[in-house]
Amino acid sequence: MRAEIITVRHVRVDLAGHRVLDDVALSARPGQIIAITGENGAGKSTLLRCLAGLQTPTGGEIDVLHGPPADAAAFWRDVAFVADEPAWYPGLGVREHLDMVLSVHQGGRMSAEAALSAVDLAGRDERHPLTLSTGQRQRLSLAMALIRPSRVLLLDEPERGLDAAFRPRLAALLRDYAGEGGAVVMATHSLDLAEACGAVHLALEPAS
Amino acid sequence: MKRRYDGLVKHSRDKRVNRWQDRYTMLFGLLMLVAIGGQPVASAIGLLAEHAGHADPARIGPGLALAAVAYAGYLALVRAVGPVVLSAADASWRLLSPLPRRSVLGRTTTLMAAVAVLCGLALGVVLVAALGAPDHTLVRLAAALFLGLCATLGGMALGVMGQSSPAWDGWLQALTTATVAAAVLLAVLGSGPGRSFLASVANAPSWPAAALATAVTAFLVRRAWRELPRVPARAILAASVRTGRVTQAAVALDPSALTWAAEDAHWRSRTPGSKAWPVRGAWVLGWQELRRLGRHPVRLAVLALSPVLPALAVTAGGPRLAAVLAFAGGLAAAASATSGVRRDGDNPALLRLLAVGRRRALAVRAVPSTLVSAAWLAAALGAMTVTGEMTDPSGMTDPSGITDAAWWLFGPACAPALAAAASRMALRRPVDHSMPVIDTPGGAIPTGPLLWAATGLDLALLGVAPTLVAFVVQPADLLPWLATQALTGLAVLGGYLRLRG
Numbered sequence: 001m002r003a004e005i006i007t008v009r010h011v012r013v014d015l016a017g018h019r020v021l022d023d024v025a026l027s028a029r030p031g032q033i034i035a036i037t038g039e040n041g042a043g044k045s046t047l048l049r050c051l052a053g054l055q056t057p058t059g060g061e062i063d064v065l066h067g068p069p070a071d072a073a074a075f076w077r078d079v080a081f082v083a084d085e086p087a088w089y090p091g092l093g094v095r096e097h098l099d100m101v102l103s104v105h106q107g108g109r110m111s112a113e114a115a116l117s118a119v120d121l122a123g124r125d126e127r128h129p130l131t132l133s134t135g136q137r138q139r140l141s142l143a144m145a146l147i148r149p150s151r152v153l154l155l156d157e158p159e160r161g162l163d164a165a166f167r168p169r170l171a172a173l174l175r176d177y178a179g180e181g182g183a184v185v186m187a188t189h190s191l192d193l194a195e196a197c198g199a200v201h202l203a204l205e206p207a208s
Numbered sequence: 209m210k211r212r213y214d215g216l217v218k219h220s221r222d223k224r225v226n227r228w229q230d231r232y233t234m235l236f237g238l239l240m241l242v243a244i245g246g247q248p249v250a251s252a253i254g255l256l257a258e259h260a261g262h263a264d265p266a267r268i269g270p271g272l273a274l275a276a277v278a279y280a281g282y283l284a285l286v287r288a289v290g291p292v293v294l295s296a297a298d299a300s301w302r303l304l305s306p307l308p309r310r311s312v313l314g315r316t317t318t319l320m321a322a323v324a325v326l327c328g329l330a331l332g333v334v335l336v337a338a339l340g341a342p343d344h345t346l347v348r349l350a351a352a353l354f355l356g357l358c359a360t361l362g363g364m365a366l367g368v369m370g371q372s373s374p375a376w377d378g379w380l381q382a383l384t385t386a387t388v389a390a391a392v393l394l395a396v397l398g399s400g401p402g403r404s405f406l407a408s409v410a411n412a413p414s415w416p417a418a419a420l421a422t423a424v425t426a427f428l429v430r431r432a433w434r435e436l437p438r439v440p441a442r443a444i445l446a447a448s449v450r451t452g453r454v455t456q457a458a459v460a461l462d463p464s465a466l467t468w469a470a471e472d473a474h475w476r477s478r479t480p481g482s483k484a485w486p487v488r489g490a491w492v493l494g495w496q497e498l499r500r501l502g503r504h505p506v507r508l509a510v511l512a513l514s515p516v517l518p519a520l521a522v523t524a525g526g527p528r529l530a531a532v533l534a535f536a537g538g539l540a541a542a543a544s545a546t547s548g549v550r551r552d553g554d555n556p557a558l559l560r561l562l563a564v565g566r567r568r569a570l571a572v573r574a575v576p577s578t579l580v581s582a583a584w585l586a587a588a589l590g591a592m593t594v595t596g597e598m599t600d601p602s603g604m605t606d607p608s609g610i611t612d613a614a615w616w617l618f619g620p621a622c623a624p625a626l627a628a629a630a631s632r633m634a635l636r637r638p639v640d641h642s643m644p645v646i647d648t649p650g651g652a653i654p655t656g657p658l659l660w661a662a663t664g665l666d667l668a669l670l671g672v673a674p675t676l677v678a679f680v681v682q683p684a685d686l687l688p689w690l691a692t693q694a695l696t697g698l699a700v701l702g703g704y705l706r707l708r709g
Binding site for chain 1: 471472475476478479480481482483484485487488489490492493496499500503504547548551555557558560561562563564565566568
């Protein structure tokens with residue numbers, strides 16, 4: 001049995017006639033954190049979308065959990081993806097969102113109280129996400145991804161909107177996740193966050 | 209300094225109005241309006257004058273109740289719009305400048321007055337149609353139009369004052385609530401116990417009501433005119449932003465933007481709280497819809513009271529209007545529980561995080577939509593049946609055409625198809641303006657807006673077709689039609705989930 005649960009080989013992506021990714025390779029084992037870095041337009045988000053099955057590569061191979069990624073419920077049962085914009089359902093409070101994730105998955109990695117405390121939203125559990133600040137909404141999104149059971153965590157710029165004081169706590173949360181055997185792949189501009197996580201760097205260069 | 213600014217505004221305005229091209233355009237526009245609208249209006253008034261004297265006492269109550277509902281809707285709209293609003297450019301530039309507020313709001317004031325006058329005239333026509341004109345037709349018509357004008361001008365004035373003072377806003381809300389209560393009372397009185405009283409009201413001389421309305425309206429309008437410069441800029445800015453979004457959504461024909469704007473505005477000032485989920489698995493998605501609806505007390509009250517509208521239309525003598533209201537209401541009730549479908553359509557990130565398949569999510573979300581629609585339509589059809597029997601116990605000349613007590617069962621039978629249609633409407637994309645415009649002898653038809661408007665409605669019409677046909681043919685035995693409708697409803701929902709999921 002292979003140790004890697006994510007493998008990317010010779011991946012190439014062309015968008016609107018422009019090469020965004022060219023001959024990208026990546027592999028991740030359980031317990032590993034990969035930080036994809038690079039300037040704007042280097043293709044970090046595109047690579048994450050390929051790993052999430054939301055973008056079909058023009059060429060190359062991608063395996064996530066021993067199969068090609070697919071935008072289907074069976075895939076998402078093992079993979080959690082925090083995209084660029086936090087999302088919420090209208091009419092539900094902060095804690096109800098976390099409880100919803102636990103109820104739908106019929107269990108989770110931690111309790112709602114623990115998750116609220118971990119992301120410093122304990123006093124705001126009854127509020128609507130709309131009344132939170134941008135950073136607090138990002139913390140809620142991260143808590144919803146971290147509370148549910150998963151084997152792979154994909155994060156697109158998780159540090160967006162977060163204050164400097166919270167970033168070491170996020171790094172600790174990601175290390176805990178990896179310590180339990182999950183693999184994290186994140187696109188980030190924060191080298192400090194990547195360092196604090198003990199992540200393996202993958203620096204992308206613009207393809208063209 | 210102030211005089212200089214006054215002069216600046218006056219100069220630019222004079223320049224605009226005094227140009228002969230503007231006057232010509234205005235005159236030509238008015239002539240065209242008279243030429244196009246004169247004939248239908250003249251024939252409507254003629255028809256009204258011909259039939260006005262024969263107002264049926266049984267229809268006075270429901271007719272007045274419908275007029276009251278329309279007036280309550282007008283007041284709610286005035287409050288929702290502002291009513292003092294400015295264009296985006298004026299709101300961000302002229303409003304915050306030291307220009308005299310009344311000059312800045314000049315065009316808005318004219319627009320508010322014009323809207324109030326048009327709505328007042330329409331309300332007057334509804335009033336005279338409901339009350340009839342047993343004597344002096346022209347005097348009665350003039351009095352009804354005048355009362356309508358007073359009501360809408362007074363309501364608009366109250367809205368202006370409500371924007372600057374919470375106390376007046378409270379009065380506007382109280383008037384809206386009282387109007388809805390009056391509608392209910394009129395509907396009850398019109399159903400039997402108060403018919404003679406309503407008939408005596410219709411026959412009473414109209415001058416005392418006109419005199420009272422004049423006094424109240426004059427007071428409100430004068431007060432609003434004095435308050436106009438004192439409306440806080442923040443209130444005008446907030447209303448302008450709100451109305452700007454509505455206008456943008458209307459121009460781009462993208463109601464989802466409008467829906468989210470209203471939804472966000474509702475939740476931004478509220479704390480939903482925290483309750484445990486009583487169900488597990490994907491069913492939570494269905495429960496979320498019911499929980500959200502339960503936290504909208506006003507929407508719930510509208511849903512609970514509105515099934516009487518088709519029944520009122522029946523007693524007011526409009527069976528076709530009643531049928532249209534019933535099915536439009538059933539579809540609207542189903543659509544009131546589709547926020548989750550719309551959210552997942554716009555941004556499926558949460559659905560991926562929950563790891564629920566698209567088809568499964570649509571299926572569980574169709575449950576609350578079906579339940580709400582079934583309850584609403586069953587209540588509406590039940591009320592129509594009761595009204596039909598009360599209007600004509602013999603069933604010989606029943607205006608609604610439905611006297612069989614089993615008609616309410618068509619509500620639950622139609623609901624799955626209406627839920628599928630509401631889901632399809634919630635998932636439709638904004639209008640594709642790049643689609644071709646078809647030239648026909650009747651004029652150009654833009655296919656983009658047409659297709660957009662038909663999306664969802666197509667499924668609703670297909671899904672409730674057996675009930676619509678049963679309305680027309682009035683079968684003696686409803687059971688086969690009911691069975692056909694139930695199967696059609698389920699087939700439409702099943703087919704929709706299979707194709708869309």
